Amino acid sequence: MLKSVGKRLLVGVAAMATLASTAVAVAPQAQAAGTTEYVYSASMHRKIPVRIIDAAGNNNPTLYLLDGLRAPNNTSGWLQNTDVDRFMLGKRTNVAIPFGGGGSFYTNWERRDPKLGVQKWETFLTKELPAYMAKNHGSDNRRNGIAGLSMSGTAALNLASRHPGFYKAVASYSGYPTVTMPGFTQGIQQSVAVMGGNPTNMWGFYPAGEWFANDPFLSAGNLAGHYVYVSSGTGVGSKYDSSVTPGSGNFNPTKFAQMVPLEVAASTSSQLYIARMATVPGVHLTTHISPDGVHWWDYWQARFKQSWQTTFRPAFF
Secondary structure, three states, X not given: OHHHHHHHHXXXXXXXXXXXXXXXXXXXXXXXXXXXXXXXXXXXXXXXXXXXXXXXXXXXXXXXXXXOOOOOOOOOHHHHHOOHHHHOOOOOOEEEEEOOXXXXXXXXXXXXXXXXXXXXXXXXXXXXXXXXXXXXXXXXXXXEEEEEEOHHHHHHHHHHHHOOOOEEEEEEEXXXXXXXXXXXHHHHHHHHHHOOOOOHHHHOOOOOOOOHHHOOOOOHHHHOXXXXXXXXXXXXXXXXXXXXXXXXXXXXXXXHHHHHHHHHHHHHHHHHHHXXXXXXXXXXXXEEEOOOOOOOHXXXXXXXXXXXXXXXXXXXX
């Protein structure tokens, strides 16, 4: 068993390096629901564009959706590759989708980075943006949820664990919540580095600094009584795209390298986290480890919609 886990952790190193060194094409963006508003962050000294779907009225819950490692500054993968913004219309829930944050892990960095600048996403997401949502969109700042995929799946679980009084529900799709386990630490460092950042500016020199304080696996107990959703595929083929299946007539080795190792690592990390969450009293845990599945938005869109039904809606209403 230990040898098996060790091998999968080595896969995690390679996969997270793949995450940092490859880029996957995105679909053309359809006309998205909601409006893009510019929210000033005093902690980061700049305005952050945020796509907001307004539930109308007052005292509404709010769901925050975070982007992946290569999050662009002028849109979000949620808008480019899914229909979740339109899906959320009429759900009596505000939705806030911040743009940017590429390579940041949506956390407060210890120091300003020469390339990525000031990164204080934890402050923005738990204080500054909620205050804006309360003032301008009737958020009650009592019923809050957060979700993310890949890099931001890790971040969503981390933020929820660090602020359990603020978030009632959290979802991770193909995240890496075992931050300080061998392999995953190095993968995160490599991911930040390839995005141009210095990982020591984020949480300091591992194993010192803030690494252990930002590991969702270690702080899982803080989510007792919360609604938690964790999903991943296995990396064994895709029901949406046969080109990532070896032996298929249209097999694409580049797409395979981009989408499969990442999901194998996410599956390993997510299942270790699920086993940990199973020991947390009172947690409302929903999991979905599909027998297939690669690191891509068609799976995340489907899992988001499932998590709305099983996790966010019950937590909000």
